[in-house]
Amino acid sequence: MQARYWLRPTFSVMLKEIRIVTRYRTWLLSTFIWPVLYPLTFYFIGLGLSGRTGQGLGNFERLANTSDFASFLILGNLVWMFININLWVGGMSLQRERLRGMFDTTWTLPVNKLSLVMGATFASLLLNFLPMVVSIAFYAALGVFKITGNIFNILATIFLIMPFLVGFLTLFAALTIRLRQANLTVQVVRSVLSIVCGLQFPLAILPKKISAISGYIPLTHFVDIIRGIIIHKHPLSYYTGSIVYIIVSGIVMMITGILAFRYFINNVRKRGLVAGY
Amino acid sequence: MNIIEVDKLAKYFTYKKGKPFRKKKVLSKAVDGVSFSIKQGEIFSLLGPNGAGKTTTIKMLATLLLPLSGRASVKGFDIVKNDHDVRRVLTAVLPGERTLFWKLNVRENLHYFGSLYGLKRSYVNEKYNELLKFFGIEDKRDTLVEKLSTGERQKVVLSRALLPDPEVVLLDEPTLGLDPVAAISLRQMIKKIAGKGKTILLTTHYMYEADELSSRVAIINKGKIVCLDHPSKLKQSLAAKKIVRITTNTWNDSINGRFIEKFNADAVDMHRRNEEFHVNFKCGRSLSMNDITDFLSENGVKASNMSLDEPSLEDVFIEKTGKSIEEEEVGSAG
Ligand SMILES: Nc1ncnc2c1ncn2[C@@H]1O[C@H](COP(=O)(O)OP(=O)(O)OP(=O)(O)O)[C@@H](O)[C@H]1O
């Protein structure tokens, strides 16, 4: 397909999403208030369990391999928030078009349909960047969270997880064409990820049967690497196995997402579900 | 030259009906083998009641739906095999108010769609100014769509559809929800668009709209085309006739029989609404209003309303389907 049917459209979709999102006032809330408030609960729970002087920290240190519970929890929560916003903005992009009543019309245009999802996903990744910065700056200013570690390594890790994330959101968007209960699906997906990947607690406390699955999810490796870089100052080479796994599973996920997307488009054209709510 | 060719196109849907857990699958023949062709530059109407299959036909042509059987092509491109080419030749305006982004202004909307049509930004810049002028809404350029009136919004939607200078425009109930004045102005616009050499396929359930706008009309009912011709030709099939309409609360079979016998009339349609009978007859042209009033007083019938008309497209519809268009709608709503 010629570039003019996907390249600039992807950019236009991204721009459109950013425009619309930022025209609602709630955007300020999700950008400046939520990223500050959300991890706070977890921080206080941690503080409650460890005690002000850290006398209860022994167990946590043994399980999480660090006594810096604040950094551990805040990083996990940042990843969780990142996934969460991406699911809403990127994964739900087609569902939102449907609710806006734009689905049918957009479908009659010569644009490549995948650009609709990609554009929205890129928009959400961009929109997501600011809350992360706000959150990190806030907790750094409080002195709770020490920004150390190699910034380049952090960015490289984020870059490496992208194929997986984009593929996953594409798959999710494809599913929302068929599943009408997209909101419920988001709730389930983010809860399951939060538990299985140990975003808000040390993985070691999970029952064996569940933690056996954890290792298969690239997100578990991702959060592990990020924590390692910042808390333990590990170099990237320390995580070669995990990095290879993230890259390979990212490619597989991309292909799966695109194939699923194609399949659902054709399926929908047969059943006439494009317009439905 | 025919720019649209539709040959025995069909689409059935199955849906579930009944109580939860005891639902049965029901087959609905939304479009059941329709054939027609449209010449370049023509305005062609699909006229029919709710659920007739108009939108389903439009959606198949717009490549939103795959047909079950039959074939259709737009400018020689098959709607199934060459769907991408079809989308480049035609644009579709589907019903509903929300076919624009309400949180974007008019200019942003048109630029967005221009990009999705694969158009260059410089081209869109020139074209949308021309279109907004054409529709007389150039002062709304920077207004958010949510702040426009329904009529203005519909003009933006049409601007959007004309942006790529398409050869074919599909309009599904373009005047739905507009007040009479806005609807008249929109119909003017549609004629002007056709004047630019565009081929237009529109659906409507307003007789007068099809009559006023189109060079040919296909009356569609229950997924099938019941007749297809120039509106005046369709009416001509009844031209030797006049239509008598009587509204009364005293009518019965024997009066009916006498009326038919006396005037050599054909009963077209009779139905009861709000305790009153509405009777329509097809009669010879020589019949006068006096003949009818005489007949009514002889038989002791008090008519609350009575008329003797030239046949309208509505009468053609009744003649072909055996029902009035509103009746169909009451019937299919349940
Ligand atoms: N996606 C679908 N699933 C099941 N049935 C459908 C679907 N779309 C349409 N139908 C059915 O197909 C029939 C034709 O519908 P269609 O929308 O084409 O009618 P229409 O002529 O456009 O009517 P209206 O004037 O109300 O817009 C209807 O009985 C409708 O219920």
Ligand SMILES: [Mg+2]
């Ligand atoms: Mg319709």
